[in-house]
Amino acid sequence: MGPSSCCKNAGLKKGPWTLEEDRKLLSYIKDRDHGSWGALPAKAGLERCGKSCRLRWINYLRPDIKRGKFSSGEEHTIIQLHALLGNRWSAIANYLPGRTDNEIKNYWNTHVKKKLAKAGIDPATHKPVNLALGSSETHQLKSSTNLDHMAQWESARLEAEAHLARQSKLSAFSASAPPQFLMPGLVTMSDSMFSSNSIGLGEVGDSTELASESFSKPIEMLTSFASWVPVVPILNDLREEPSIRRSTKVESCIGGEHMEESTNCWDHVVDPVTSLTVSFSYPQLN
């Protein structure tokens, strides 16, 4: 069943919230937490459905909401998280303290998609448009050679999703402490990285075809990685997983002299199958 129990009720107000409604909702929640959203409207004296109250609280009234424009760091983070997680806005929002899933989703749809498209990158796949269309035979060949890797990554991705779900639950219980970024040892970024097209190999644990052959050009590596780079949040978990453990070494390939607030940007991705550490970056998006 859905939320229809509250939304079906005729006569409930819809549309933009008034100041008075905001005040009622705020003062109710301030005094006693929201409790059951279904029961809240009647108790708070609001002629809204509980779902509407919840949305208003989460997206607008919550005290820890960060307002204002997204910084370039936040934008980079969104792009990279989107490459990892797809349209899972709530999961992405977990890594951007003070930003809501709705806000990120809106920002993606109104700004980022256009920027990526302008830069020749398909926002859905994070691949350059010509490659996303599969116009290159070479690319197809290389794609097929990586199928095994991708299959393994897919299983890792599923684990990552489960992990994210757990993280979401945990962070919900620590609202007073905004979620911290969860990839110790993994993350360094600088804006200078985003201004280049360079994508280079970092530490390579095993010599693999993936490392030595498959990607003769940086952009090809990016396009391959972009479609299957999902495991960063559980990297540490994966290291402990016997079936995929390798002599993985994670290290920064970036100078790191210029770290802005978005230390959660993931320039470095480690493939748990091949033990590669890879850094990648998007072209400058303006």
Next chain:
DNA sequence: AATATATCCAACCGCACAGAT
């Protein structure tokens, strides 16, 4: 100044899932 068009974003809708009964 008036109108048309584009852009933004708050809010709604429908669905899926988990837990309770």
Next chain:
DNA sequence: CATCTGTGCGGTTGGATATAT
């Protein structure tokens, strides 16, 4: 096990505002 209820998520919409003509 089936059903109900509450919650959360992602996609979409529509009104407000900005910009272009």
